[in-house]
Amino acid sequence: MTFKEFPIYRSHLDLARAYWEKFLSKGSKVIDATCGNGKDSLYLAGLTLSEDSGHLFCIDIQKQAIENSKKLLKDNLLKSQFERVSFHHHSFEIFPSESFECDLIVYNLGYLPGGDKSIVTNRTTSLKSLELSLKWVKDGGMISLSCYTGHEEGLIETNFILKYLESLEPSNYTVCSYNFINRNKAPLLILIQKAFPKTALST
Numbered sequence: 001m002t003f004k005e006f007p008i009y010r011s012h013l014d015l016a017r018a019y020w021e022k023f024l025s026k027g028s029k030v031i032d033a034t035c036g037n038g039k040d041s042l043y044l045a046g047l048t049l050s051e052d053s054g055h056l057f058c059i060d061i062q063k064q065a066i067e068n069s070k071k072l073l074k075d076n077l078l079k080s081q082f083e084r085v086s087f088h089h090h091s092f093e094i095f096p097s098e099s100f101e102c103d104l105i106v107y108n109l110g111y112l113p114g115g116d117k118s119i120v121t122n123r124t125t126s127l128k129s130l131e132l133s134l135k136w137v138k139d140g141g142m143i144s145l146s147c148y149t150g151h152e153e154g155l156i157e158t159n160f161i162l163k164y165l166e167s168l169e170p171s172n173y174t175v176c177s178y179n180f181i182n183r184n185k186a187p188l189l190i191l192i193q194k195a196f197p198k199t200a201l202s203t
């Protein structure tokens with residue numbers, strides 16, 4: 001399908017980026033839990049990294065993905081910004097300890113575009129990682145998830161994740177799912193916000 005241009009967003013990724021822009025600023029600490037070819041990471045780096053503040057943690061289970069992301073970021077960031085990015089070649093069920101209390105955690109699920117389609121995120125490890133994210137993100141922080149329903153495991157994974165997220169206590173988290181309801185098997189964007197704790201004044 002070819003799309004014409006639209007005024008604000010055309011895809012779930014445009015929508016995700018619009019929210020990241022609204023939420024992040026220079027100095028933010030962000031995890032890209034599935035860095036793939038590094039396109040999302042590069043965008044996040046532009047929003048968060050200054051010469052002396054911010055940190056971006058790029059995780060991927062595939063060596064090829066880590067290499068692709070590293071190259072893209074190295075070629076497009078200032079040296080001082082690139083020094084504020086770390087690369088982690090392992091599954092997203094573990095986060096680097098320095099990334100605790102981060103502002104935003106991003107997942108773009110599925111398989112590496114142009115890579116091995118048999119290496120794909122799955123319901124069990126994605127759910128484990130999501131549980132970790134809910135703890136790891138700071139109070140007032142966000143999690144952004146792009147989910148793909150166009151392949152078999154993606155559909156199962158998405159439904160599994162949605163079921164789990166529906167059970168979260170609404171006073172602690174808001175969970176919003178954006179679906180393109182007039183497109184066939186379109187990817188969806190899920191945004192989770194973690195509440196700030198009650199302040200002494202608001203009790």
Ligand code: SAM
Nearest residue numbers: 034035036037038039040060061091092108112
């Ligand atoms: N954000 C990427 C970009 O901008 O190019 C695209 C990500 S791609 C849709 C999904 C990625 O998830 C793949 O690179 C794949 O290797 C990775 N992945 C699959 N299972 C994973 C796991 N358990 N932990 C971390 N990454 C995983």
